Amino acid sequence: METKRKNDLKKARTLQIWNVIYDTIEVIVSLIAGITANSSALIGWALDSTIEVISAATLGWRLHGELKGIDEEKVKKRKKITLYVIAVSFTLVCIFISYDSITKLLSQETASWSTMGLIILIISLIINPILIYFKRKYGHKLDSPALLADAKDTFICLYQTVVVLAGLLLVNWLGWWWADPVAALLIVPYAAKEGWEAYTKAREIKYSIT
Template sequence: MNFPAQEELSDRRKRSLRHARWLEIGTIFYNVTEAGISVTAGLLSGSPALVSFGFDAAVEAISASVLFWRLVSEESGVAQSVLSRRTKVTLYVLSLVFLLLGGFILYESIEKLASQKQPDFSLVGVVILCLSLIVNPMLSFRKRRVGKKLDSHELIMDSREQLICLYMTVVVLAGLLLNKYLGWWWADPIAALLIVPYVLIQAWKAFRKAQNAGH
């Protein structure tokens, strides 16, 4: 990646940086709210898929915060070498949080399958999932578009994280509804397990990009 110095930043790039920064601020606020509601609803209903969804939202808030720091760094005009190091840090953090999320989901899903405990239905959980079906595609599309304008691997990775959340939303919502209307108690933990491979793939991709950042 090539990061121009502050005095060389074009007006177009400055606008794109501001746009990206506000997208990350919106992501932080929405996902903190989403995480609190989802985890609480999941714990009360005994749904590992809903709890996993909430923790994914927390991961998104963390990665958005780190990426916000990276974007502000470029806007403030720090040296290219510093930007390169911060890009590496951002991508390594994304890789780590993806990995931790995958491990947590795997543990929760297997534990629920082993106990064969049927989760209760959560109307609050369904509402937040339906809201996420609207919000996350919008955020992903905008981040990817701005990321391409800025030639920012980390912003594009962040847009993919929004797609993970969209994928999770569909899977978790299906699990909750199958459990509610067909009595398939195992649909909820299985829904959570289906998320794990994609999360781990994204962890590996972020790690590889971190290794190559600045080369």
């Protein structure tokens, strides 16, 4: 294996490890905040972070395999599995957010203010752009569709962070009870599109079964 590619693989794998660690913290904090405040947007955001942990861990597994020198067919297999995991992750995000948000719109449930939620959202606004930059950087260097798809997943998390933050502030400042579930629903079209793209790329990867 070329020294430069090996170094890039190590850096990309380390990036995924840090991604998993941060997102795990994000999941715990945002889930507690979401349940406490009865916020579908915060809970949906926590779910997206949970799925991001799964996809980042799966991608780290794929990168680790190549770094350890497994043969090309096994690398392709891991690439395919990783893209399928990402596609399923996006699908689950769409289903949960749609169900939870529509239910709360129909029942007109109002989310409460969450200082804890505000803090983790602001931290995420700082961390996620950094993760996106480096995932795209190493995705291009390693010619990795899975890493680039994972960067898009993180971008969705960033986009969702902005939307959820806006919803939280609108509920608190203007009393717009519907802002929280609507904020969550705005995530669905983009997540569905990226999930389909990951699924399509996974189907294009062919490898021999031995």
